Amino acid sequence: MTVENASEIQQQIEAHSAKLNEVRAVISTVVVGQELLVERLLLAMLCNGHVLLEGVPGVAKTLTASSLARAVHAEFSRIQFTPDLLPGDLTGTLVYDPRDHSFSAEKGPVFANLLLADEINRAPAKVQSALLEAMQEKQVTLGKETFSLPKPFLVLATQNPIEQEGTYTLPEAQVDRFMFKLKVGYPSMEEELKVVQRMARTQAPAEVQPVLSLPELMKMRESLESVFIDEKVERYIVRLIDATRFPAKYDLDIERYLRFGASPRASIYLSLAARGHALLSKRTYTVPQDVKDVAHDILRHRLAISYRAEAESITSDDLLDRILSKVPIIEE
Structure with missing residues (x-):
């Protein structure tokens, strides 16, 4: 470019x-x-x-x-x-x-x-x-x-x-x-x-x-294609979704609260929404904070919580807070 x-x-x-x-x-x-x-x-x-x-x-x-x-x-x-x-x-x-x-x-x-x-x-x-x-x-x-x-x-x-x-x-x-x-x-x-x-x-x-x-x-939708997203940010998105399916891999003790995690559609929407959030912020590039800012709204309805979570009054937003705090932005 x-x-x-x-x-x-x-x-x-x-x-x-x-x-x-x-x-x-x-x-x-x-x-x-x-x-x-x-x-x-x-x-x-x-x-x-x-x-x-x-x-x-x-x-x-x-x-x-x-x-x-x-x-x-x-x-x-x-x-x-x-x-x-x-x-x-x-x-x-x-x-x-x-x-x-x-x-x-x-x-x-x-x-x-x-x-x-x-x-x-x-x-x-x-x-x-x-x-x-x-x-x-x-x-x-x-x-x-x-x-x-x-x-x-x-x-x-x-x-x-x-x-x-x-x-x-x-x-x-x-x-x-x-x-x-x-x-x-x-x-x-x-x-x-x-x-x-x-x-x-x-x-x-x-x-x-x-x-x-x-x-x-x-x-404007066409312009969204011009918003750059680095592969490192894409990998961060994929790790977040992976953590909803296999939390133990990321040292998260939440498996008993989940029936199943997010689908691949969540990864697609997270990437799109992060780029859209960057556009609203007048940026031509996406940063990890864009992903974090939209993560709850994209993922809260894609985590199926267990009866145990309901009994302990734990919501999908609570689990997402733990995932976002634990999953590293840069792959270790």
Whole structure:
């Protein structure tokens, strides 16, 4: 790489980072706090990944998702998952026309750039499988025809960690297809005061104005390829994933708390997210700290903890803390 090329890439990365900061700024005019949530959603859009949001009701999950869609001028769709939902309610169906005895495809709400699947764990297995095909293949089959989904296509799925009655556990195969699992907590007292002052009104709050177009977003995705990641950092990523499967190799006494570790998809997403994090930080290269910063959100839903861990109130985040502190950055 020449000096001129390096300088051009640096300018491009800085321009993209500045544009994404504009997106964050306009969302903050509506959503109070939740800076990390917004950053991770932007990261998911950059890396072409899906996001699972876990949090109690009323912490602005839906508002953040809809505001993000407006900010990037994306088509937004929301569907409330219920136990009586059918796959066709999500993907669409074939409609019969008696005039010429033919069927035509009626596309469902999944045909959007940003789909909010609210309370995904309330839907039965057939609906979850239909969403799984859309997430993985970026396409939907209606009858004998297959339709490509819009580009970009991002699923934001929410689930309530409190209510378990009337819910269906998400299978590991589906959970693994989410790039991030984000925990959305309560706002601080100061943030909640701002929420009350801004939202406790009879008039609707101001809408978010678009500051980024979808073609610009797709160009940013291409620029992500220019962010350098050294093989030493890649090896660090692989060691972290290996430690979730064979912790004893790294002198970690956590095997009794794990049923199984992370899949190879975790390594891919960690590498992508680390490069995306570097881009957001206006860097053309990735450092180990980028990996550490995104590790919990990438891995917490990929570690299957044992009953013993649950009995001792040990979470996957607790185990990840131990892994990150023990696995060396430089191979010994």
